[in-house]
Amino acid sequence: MPRFSCPTCGRGLINILQDTLIKKHPAWIANLPELGDEFSDASKNDVRNCGKEEFITSLFLKCDNKGCGEIIASIGLLKDEMIVGYDKYGGWCSYEERFYPASFYPAIHLLEIPLKTPESIKSKIVKSFPLFWLSPSACGNAIRISVERLLDECGVLSKKLNSKGNEIELPLHARIEEFGKKFEYLSNLLFAIKWIGNDGSHASDLKVEDVIIA
Numbered sequence: 001m002p003r004f005s006c007p008t009c010g011r012g013l014i015n016i017l018q019d020t021l022i023k024k025h026p027a028w029i030a031n032l033p034e035l036g037d038e039f040s041d042a043s044k045n046d047v048r049n050c051g052k053e054e055f056i057t058s059l060f061l062k063c064d065n066k067g068c069g070e071i072i073a074s075i076g077l078l079k080d081e082m083i084v085g086y087d088k089y090g091g092w093c094s095y096e097e098r099f100y101p102a103s104f105y106p107a108i109h110l111l112e113i114p115l116k117t118p119e120s121i122k123s124k125i126v127k128s129f130p131l132f133w134l135s136p137s138a139c140g141n142a143i144r145i146s147v148e149r150l151l152d153e154c155g156v157l158s159k160k161l162n163s164k165g166n167e168i169e170l171p172l173h174a175r176i177e178e179f180g181k182k183f184e185y186l187s188n189l190l191f192a193i194k195w196i197g198n199d200g201s202h203a204s205d206l207k208v209e210d211v212i213i214a
């Protein structure tokens with residue numbers, strides 16, 4: 001698991017407290033016999049041998065900053081995964097335990113928010129963090145809203161008058177284009193985030209990797 005900084009002090013790094021890790025087989029494995037028998041095609045042993053073993057897991061983490069020591073709880077799925085590689089002797093494979101977190105409490109910060117960030121933007125970014133693990137799509141959408149607030153702070157208008165003189169909401173795309181007249185490089189980054197937000201709203205298959213890239 002990558003190292004994350006502490007959500008409370010922002011200075012320390014959080015480490016897993018190994019003795020707090022509790023793992024149990026999900027029902028689909030727990031209900032299998034230990035070894036294959038005449039009534040069952042599969043067994044716990046088969047699951048192990050195929051590298052498909054997984055555990056529903058809970059654990060605690062602790063901030064390593066002595067003056068803080070914040071405790072963070074996490075739940076998720078621990079999976080045995082097959083790692084395949086090649087070297088001068090040919091192909092090899094081994095198994096590695098990987099943790100797929102579904103939640104952290106308090107929510108860990110996925111990026112460092114600069115100190116001078118206005119509160120309206122900061123609060124939207126912080127709200128996106130807990131969503132990241134459970135629903136990358138919802139997280140992408142929350143980040144998109146933070147872009148709207150960023151444009152507010154930069155004085156980019158959110159409404160304009162149409163040809164009939166009625167006030168209409170400007171779509172995010174048009175607002176970023178307006179922003180790009182002054183800050184072209186930054187506007188390209190915002191378009192990338194908007195794309196993530198669009199997918200967050202309209203599709204359910206947004207991946208954790210896509211949100212990280214944005």
Ligand SMILES: [Zn+2]
Nearest residue numbers: 006009063068
């Ligand atoms: Zn801390």
